[in-house]
Amino acid sequence: MDDCLFCKIIRSELPSHKIYEDEKVLVILDINPWTRGHCLVFPKKHIRNIFEADTNTLSHLILAAQKISLLVKEKLGAEGINILQNNNRLAGQIVDHIHFHIIPRYKDNSLQISHSTDYQGNDLKEVVKLLTGNR
Ligand code: AMP
Ligand code: ZN
Numbered sequence: 064m065d066d067c068l069f070c071k072i073i074r075s076e077l078p079s080h081k082i083y084e085d086e087k088v089l090v091i092l093d094i095n096p097w098t099r100g101h102c103l104v105f106p107k108k109h110i111r112n113i114f115e116a117d118t119n120t121l122s123h124l125i126l127a128a129q130k131i132s133l134l135v136k137e138k139l140g141a142e143g144i145n146i147l148q149n150n151n152r153l154a155g156q157i158v159d160h161i162h163f164h165i166i167p168r169y170k171d172n173s174l175q176i177s178h179s180t181d182y183q184g185n186d187l188k189e190v191v192k193l194l195t196g197n198r
Pocket of ligand 2 (some may be wrong): 070071110
C-alpha cells in the first residue's frame with residue numbers, strides 16, 4: 064500500500080534497523096522499544112491484521128517470530144519473551160500492517176505487562192455456548 068508505514072520501510076523509502084529478512088518477512092527494531100531488542104516481525108505483503116491474514120503468510124510470520132525469539136535469547140541474554148500482536152484500534156493497533164512484537168524480558172527491567180481488568184469471568188458457560196454452540 065502506498066501510504067503504509069511498513070510498506071514504505073519494505074520498499075526502503077523510510078529508514079529502519081533491519082535484523083532479519085527473507086523473501087516473505089522483514090524484522091526490524093521497534094523505534095520506540097519497550098525493552099532492549101524489541102523487534103517487529105511483519106510480512107512483505109500488505110495485510111491489515113489477523114482477520115485478513117492468509118495461512119501461508121501467518122505460518123511464515125510465526126516461524127520468523129520463533130527464530131527472532133531464539134536469536135534475542137541467545138545474543139541479548141533475554142530470560143523471557145513476550146509476543147504481542149494487536150488487531151484494530153480498540154486493541155492498540157496503530158500501524159495497519161500485521162506485525163508481531165517480540166519483546167525480550169530481562170531480570171532487572173521495570174516493564175510491567177499486567178493482568179488488570181474489570182471483567183470477572185463469571186459467565187464462562189455462556190461464553191462456551193456462544194463460541195461453540197454447545198451448553
Ligand atoms: P502497534 O501499536 O501494534 O500497531 O505497533 C506499532 C509499533 O510500530 C509501535 O510499537 C511503534 O513504536 C512502532 N513504529 C512506528 N513507527 C516505526 C518506525 N518508523 N520504525 C520502527 N517502528 C516503528
Ligand atoms: Zn503495508
